[in-house]
Amino acid sequence: MGRFKSQQDTYAEFAEHPRYGRRPCFNDLVPKVGRDEKFVMMTMCRGGIKGTAIEADMESQHGAAYYFKYYFDEALKCVDCFRQFIFFAKEKKYRCDALGYHIDAVSTRCYDCRQVKTASKRNQKRYGELQHIENRTLDQNIEMAEICLSLLEDAYLGMGQVQIVRMLLNSIARQDETNGQLEPMLVRLHDYEAVAERIKADIAQAGALPGYNLSKAANLEMQFRAKMSDHWRQIRVSRLLANS
Numbered sequence: 032m033g034r035f036k037s038q039q040d041t042y043a044e045f046a047e048h049p050r051y052g053r054r055p056c057f058n059d060l061v062p063k064v065g066r067d068e069k070f071v072m073m074t075m076c077r078g079g080i081k082g083t084a085i086e087a088d089m090e091s092q093h094g095a096a097y098y099f100k101y102y103f104d105e106a107l108k109c110v111d112c113f114r115q116f117i118f119f120a121k122e123k124k125y126r127c128d129a130l131g132y133h134i135d136a137v138s139t140r141c142y143d144c145r146q147v148k149t150a151s152k153r154n155q156k157r158y159g160e161l162q163h164i165e166n167r168t169l170d171q172n173i174e175m176a177e178i179c180l181s182l183l184e185d186a187y188l189g190m191g192q193v194q195i196v197r198m199l200l201n202s203i204a205r206q207d208e209t210n211g212q213l214e215p216m217l218v219r220l221h222d223y224e225a226v227a228e229r230i231k232a233d234i235a236q237a238g239a240l241p242g243y244n245l246s247k248a249a250n251l252e253m254q255f256r257a258k259m260s261d262h263w264r265q266i267r268v269s270r271l272l273a274n275s
């Protein structure tokens with residue numbers, strides 16, 4: 032594996048995976064395909080890293096016109112934080128061989144951003160569940176307020192949902208005005224509203240986006256959510272870079 036040592040510094044700025052690190056998992060396996068193995072692929076996909084091959088379970092690969100005999104670590108760029116990261120061959124093997132993903136499936140997000148995406152989906156589901164509870168407890172109101180704030184920051188919810196957060200915080204204050212979780216949520220709400228007002232002012236100055244057959248309100252809402260999502264994404268990226 033000494034021949035790969037000089038390549039290690041290439042990956043010093045890559046996003047880190049908590050299990051596999053930020054550098055490729057080099058090994059001495061030499062990929063080979065026999066003459067009698069038809070419809071078998073051994074070439075690396077775009078971004079594949081030489082010297083990282085691990086054997087795939089071809090019997091577990093379904094629904095494709097060909098099979099992968101080996102998986103390779105891949106150097107990719109995250110669509111959310113724009114950091115480079117390694118999509119490890121071991122991750123690919125688990126997804127395709129154990130979970131049944133299509134063999135062409137590739138991760139578009141680094142580990143950190145995948146966790147954010149998963150948490151957002153989980154929050155969306157839980158938010159819907161909490162909405163249907165008529166007499167929520169204090170803990171449920173706190174949970175719902177926190178989730179609603181997160182979904183606002185993710186731009187999954189629009190500005191109109193701010194009033195729901197306010198009602199929840201008022202309810203929490205009535206139930207327990209000394210609750211230590213109230214003040215941090217009030218600060219988050221204030222920060223969100225400050226950013227929202229600035230973005231709305233920028234949108235009003237720029238005007239509606241051309242080329243969209245939408246009402247003025249829908250056009251503004253689309254711009255607002257896109258800009259809010261971008262703003263909080265940049266904050267998350269800054270935090271990730273600061274901690275890396």
